[in-house]
Amino acid sequence: MTRLFIRLDDAGAYMNHDNWIRAIALLDKYNICSTIAVIPNCQDAKLMSYGAVENWKDFIKEWSNNHVLALHGYNHVYEYDGLSNVRHKHKSEFAGAPQHVQENKIKRGLLLFQELGIDVQHFVAPGHSFDDTTVKIVSSFGLIVYDGFYPRAVKINGVSYFPLHFASLKNNLFGYSICLHPNTMTDEDFKNFEFFLEENINRIGDIRDVEYYKAGILDVLVHFLLNIIFKIKYFVRDINF
Numbered sequence: 266m267t268r269l270f271i272r273l274d275d276a277g278a279y280m281n282h283d284n285w286i287r288a289i290a291l292l293d294k295y296n297i298c299s300t301i302a303v304i305p306n307c308q309d310a311k312l313m314s315y316g317a318v319e320n321w322k323d324f325i326k327e328w329s330n331n332h333v334l335a336l337h338g339y340n341h342v343y344e345y346d347g348l349s350n351v352r353h354k355h356k357s358e359f360a361g362a363p364q365h366v367q368e369n370k371i372k373r374g375l376l377l378f379q380e381l382g383i384d385v386q387h388f389v390a391p392g393h394s395f396d397d398t399t400v401k402i403v404s405s406f407g408l409i410v411y412d413g414f415y416p417r418a419v420k421i422n423g424v425s426y427f428p429l430h431f432a433s434l435k436n437n438l439f440g441y442s443i444c445l446h447p448n449t450m451t452d453e454d455f456k457n458f459e460f461f462l463e464e465n466i467n468r469i470g471d472i473r474d475v476e477y478y479k480a481g482i483l484d485v486l487v488h489f490l491l492n493i494i495f496k497i498k499y500f501v502r503d504i505n506f
């Protein structure tokens with residue numbers, strides 16, 4: 266049976282606080298360890314519109330007791346336009362940025378977790394957008410890249426990848442990560458989420474127990490094919506709008 270892992274994106278100094286409290290309470294009710302992607306220094310205008318959460322670091326620290334925290338870039342501002350290694354995006358915080366800029370973002374981002382005394386092992390690229398330079402830097406800090414279409418957690422040339430496939434409650438037949446954005450969840454979304462948790466509780470795994478396998482041909486092939494499909498999908502969407 267395929268395993269599922271829950272990832273929640275975009276926690277930080279600016280967030281829809283009530284929704285986050287609700288999402289975490291729901292996961293805690295079912296005793297589920299999710300991965301929370303934290304933006305260390307959020308400057309994303311859209312997220313800032315939710316308003317500042319004064320004691321956000323206290324919440325992050327508290328959530329780290331039952332959940333795993335991940336480094337979600339540095340400021341969540343998409344100011345570069347390099348092509349991402351996965352999917353197909355024109356805007357990025359990382360892809361296309363010079364090496365020293367990327368390195369600085371990672372270093373400064375990790376300081377937040379050091380300050381809070383929290384161990385962080387995963388890197389979640391904002392907008393699923395990162396390039397080879399990003400991979401080189403984050404892996405040099407011992408971080409696992411949380412993205413890609415591999416059918417299982419893999420290691421390739423010394424870099425560990427934890428896959429993220431379709432990122433929704435409906436498309437999870439292949440297992441692995443379900444990525445939700447609590448900031449934008451509606452009452453209906455929360456209802457569906459709870460229903461989903463009840464239905465799938467036995468399939469939901471703990472990311473801390475995952476084993477990383479040396480990637481085989483099948484892993485690389487599945488990633489390659491799904492990545493191409495997504496690149497075409499995003500490319501077509503971009504020319505339509």
Ligand SMILES: [Zn+2]
Nearest residue numbers: 274275391392
């Ligand atoms: Zn994000």
